[in-house]
Amino acid sequence: MTSGTGPRGRPGAGRGLPERGLLLLLVLVLLEGSVVFPLGAASSPDVDPRGHSEDRAVAEESQNYSKKAFPVLSLDYHHIHVPFEIALWVLLASLMKLGFHLIPRLSSIVPESCLLIVVGLLVGGFIKLAGEKVPPVLDSQSFFLCLLPPIILDAGYFLPIRPFMENLGTILMFAVVGTLWNAFFVGGLLYAVCQIQPGNPSDLHNLELLPCLLFASIISAVDPVAVLAVFEEIHINELLHILVFGESLLNDAVTVVLYHLFEEYSGAGTVTILDGVLGVISFLVVALGGVLVGAIYGFLAAFTSRFTSHVRVIEPLFVFVYSYMAYLSAEMFHLSGIMALIACGAVMRPYVEANISHKSHTTIKYFLKMWSSVSETLIFIFLGVATVDGPHSWNWTFVTVTVLLCLVSRVIGVIGLTFVINKFRIVKLTTKDQFIVAYGGLRGAIAFSLGFLLEEKHFPMRDMFLTAIITVIFFTVFVQGMTIKPLVELLAVKKKQEAKRTINEEIHTQFLDHLLTGIEDICGHYGHHHWKDKLNRINKKYVKKCLIADERGREPQLIAFYHKMEMKQAIELVESGGGFKPPSALPSTVSMQNIQPKKPAAAKPVQRALPQLPKGREEEIRTILRSNLQRTRQRLRSYNRHTLVADPYEEGFSDFIIKKQKIIELEKKIIHMNNLTLPAAPPDSPTLCRARLASGTETDFKPAQQQKGKQSSPDPQAYRPKRDSVPTIQVDLASPQSPDSVNLMDEFRANGSRREEEEDQGLTMRPRGEDGRREQLTRCLSDPGPSADEDEDEPFLP
């Protein structure tokens, strides 16, 4: 991209500047220049004053154009006009985000959203200074159809279901009743204030009640984009996050209905009781309809993903397209698109994740994160640009009253609602919680876009509304957004705990679920747990069967968790070096034999001889490695030639095959040789024998501890450790045809074939040394299966 080279060249020239911030500004200016420049070149003859090398080149080109009859090189900016500018904006947004995170001091003081708005203001200002018409960047069409959906889908897909459902009542209360209260309180009082000022020079008193209510309903909804942007940075505890964030998502239905209702009747002027009733019905239709549409598409997506195992590359696309369809379908009927997206994402996720490959899962995750973060950045920048652009009509009374009323109504609303809610909640909301919920009620771009949609014709005060909306947004984002972090620290609000879940906690989570369900049943009282249990049962019995192709995807949560954990441990083990030194992670400082209840006396001497290496542990590692590598290989193989990523393992298949054959030949030779020269060594050592046995059954993963109980018995397959004969685990990742590509080679083979192995591009793990090889293994292991990297997912999404 041409504009990319411009800004990157310039800061190099001005490196004398001490502050990185100034450098950033320069980048911005130049970028902005390049935004303006094509516009200028295309629409008006006057040349941009800040001409740089590109500019001159283009000028020459255009001269060429006028002279020659047949243009060798021509300039047709209009041709690419729209996509080019979109690309420029996206680039600007990405560079801004980049720059922001390069300056750690800044990001600790100011939230990103504030800074982005400032950037937007500057960009808008420059465009205006350059005498250009500011493009209508934040028009409602592009906002609602392009910018908003990725953010909401990201939020919906990664929605932490458990806390969300547990607090659904509270969230709905805040979202529905709270928003209604805000709308009517602000609208009513605003109207009253406008009426008591007949002497006001402006024509405020002309404002009628319905436009006031409409304005209030726009301004009263908490904005998910703003909330996400700010709450992501303050790392607040799960409960508070889900309360505020959930509210911001679910109040969409209320806002949509109120908006359409008031917009409809603003022309008519009167509202009857019937209209009110219709409004309530309409609310139910909009909300439930949105959820229904989303759920339908979610199930469709889940069902589709059941059959994608042969065309893995398009798996992520299904998730995106079905969700977008859900959003558009909901919008088509004026249902709540946001709720449709949330429902769609939340419904499809568990099933889709069980069906798709790990790479697709990663792709979905990264695409969603990327889209949502770019969208978010763009929204804030556009908000700034639109502020500069918009026709403003500043009215001190109106704006101040609006800001004050918004704050007051939010505080009253939260306190009043918590008073009611706390009667029902088991975990009561404390005063601190209430404060954060009230303070976290940020307004954002959705309000602005809705305001933008108003027609000048019906609402002569539109400009004033927009100005007030922008002021409220700026006030909440800047003042509240910037102070909420220090306040959270000051009040010592409980933060999100970072600790990973242990298996004991998982067991007890499950145990507690069943226990509470049981107690509820004994009480004969059908509460939360009872219904959840019923739902889980139905889900397990019918839905999962229909929607999940793989048997493994249907295993109980606890087993799934255990497998995940086991895999992680194996990876840690490998990464921590050699696979035989216990890793730094806790569980391995105590070994399996410490907790075995009955230790057979006969086995003791053997165990003592074991240097720090309990058999069970090692066995376990080996099984894990074996089965998982096998799985990884299968997964890789499931990619066909449509795969976009060049897989390092797939390059040079023939090489592997040839080398494999070489090894086999060599092996035969060695065995033959051993038979001749070393009659003492058994031709088929137990290890080798076991390796063969195991390689036949390695697809079904069986944890190995089960075997360690048998230690005392003369197990022909038991591994007999000797210090100098630790086996090498040699793994051939990509040989497609031999099922026993995972071999455990004992020393008597390894001695002979070591050199050969070294050349082999398969992965080799040895107890000590060979760092380079280990790296390879690590790389391959870090592909642990669809859900093993859950800890990477923050429970709350940015």
Next chain:
Amino acid sequence: MGALQSLPGEPEYVDLAKKTGFSFEQIGILHKRFKQLSHNEDTLVREHFRKIPDLESNPIRSQIIEAFFDRRNFRQNGEGTVEAIGFEEFLVIMSHFRPPSLHVTEEQREAVRRDKLRFLFNMHDTDNDGTITLEEYRHVVEELLSLSEALEKDTAKSIADAAMLEVASISMGHMEPDEFYEGITFEHFLKLLNGFEIESRMNIRFLNMDTTTLFALSRVSKETCQHL
């Protein structure tokens, strides 16, 4: 039915309310349920619990039922099991699931936490020796997974083993190969579930002002009528 409908503030309830922290209204509702479960007798036996239809599908049903007949849960420092429980015991057991009130001190919170964890611990520690041994823990996990279709005993076993390993490493730190970890003591259990926030999770809504209770009540009375 009318005879059972005790008015709030009855003298017999005052003691119970003091002891368990339930309100009169809650005690009234639970009393009704008790009578319904026991078919209007004064004591509940295990058979009564087994007849609760919804409980049948619960994987840890037997453990839940046992908990009701475990003297350790009666808050009287007793031990062993009983054959039948009266309403008071029933209420005491239920009080383990009472949510803590809004304003509690840190100490009270800790006490609630210990109480609830003790209940869980007692459920696991079936032989009442103060430790959860590996065998007991395996049993817990097996029960927990007992309803899943493809039950693999080995999987359950290895999960329990891994969990035990974790407990041992959390509570003991490093162990020599010939040392032996006896089992989870209560102190270890506390430490183990440190971040678990049990005080806000092991709770049941005993009295709702929303419709679910009304619904449940109407169901209860309907069932009672059917029984009668």
